[in-house]
Amino acid sequence: MFDDEYFMRQALREAQLAFDEDEVPVGAVVVWGEKIISRGHNQTERLNDCTAHAEMIALTAAFNGLGSKYLPEATLYVTLEPCLMCAGALYWSKIGKVVFGASDAKNGYERIAGERSPFHPKTQLVRGLLEDECAQLMKDFFSSRR
Numbered sequence: 694m695f696d697d698e699y700f701m702r703q704a705l706r707e708a709q710l711a712f713d714e715d716e717v718p719v720g721a722v723v724v725w726g727e728k729i730i731s732r733g734h735n736q737t738e739r740l741n742d743c744t745a746h747a748e749m750i751a752l753t754a755a756f757n758g759l760g761s762k763y764l765p766e767a768t769l770y771v772t773l774e775p776c777l778m779c780a781g782a783l784y785w786s787k788i789g790k791v792v793f794g795a796s797d798a799k800n801g802y803e804r805i806a807g808e809r810s811p812f813h814p815k816t817q818l819v820r821g822l823l824e825d826e827c828a829q830l831m832k833d834f835f836s837s838r839r
Contacts, residue, residue, distance in 0.1 A: 695727040697770070697792055701823045704770040704794070707734040707747060708830055714739060718830045721747040721771040723755040723764065723788075730767070731755040747771060748779040752786055763787045765815070772827040774801035774820070780811040790817040794827025 700722055707720025711734035723731045733750030737743055748771055756762055768790040775783060775793065780802040783791055791812060798804065802811050812818060 697819065697822055700724050700729070700768070700770045701772070701792060701794060701827075703729060703732070704747075704772050705823065705826060705830070707732050708772045708827070711735045711747070712830060712834055718834045719747040719771065719773045721751040721769060723751050724768045724770065725755075725759075725764075725766055730758050744778065746776065746779050748775055749782060752782055752788075756786075765789050768792060770822075772823075773797050773831065774803065776800050777802045777805050777811065780806070783816070784811055784813050787813050788816055790819070792819040792822050794821070794823050795831060796820070796824070 703722045704720040707722065708718040711720060712718035716735040716738050720734045722729050731751045731754035733747045733754060735747050736745040736750060748769060751769065755764060755767065764786045767788055769783065769788055770792045772794045774795065774797040
């Protein structure tokens with residue numbers, strides 16, 4: 694019942710919240726076991742903070758909620774490939790698994806890091822889950838702004 698697709702759909706709900714707030718529609722959830730322990734969506738415009746990415750907000754909430762700076766048992770589900778800043782935060786968090794939807798050829802970590810993974814060596818990576826749905830939300834957002 695609670696599988697990767699279920700949790701990515703929860704991240705998509707967060708992305709829709711960002712879309713509705715005129716933020717770039719990226720959403721994230723952090724899961725421990727089968728429980729969502731934190732949620733986040735982009736809030737860079739609302740907070741006037743270029744670091745207020747969905748991943749950063751979800752990670753900070755998870756750290757605070759658990760009272761820990763490491764998340765080796767957790768999984769982050771995010772609708773868009775993390776940027777290098779977020780990948781660095783994920784590295785330091787020692788997160789167990791990262792699952793992302795759409796690739797980001799312009800700002801994703803792979804553009805800069807290339808084939809060298811910026812994540813912790815023990816972090817599992819899953820790419821492209823619900824990729825079409827995640828990418829469509831981004832396309833809809835940017836086409837509505839033109």
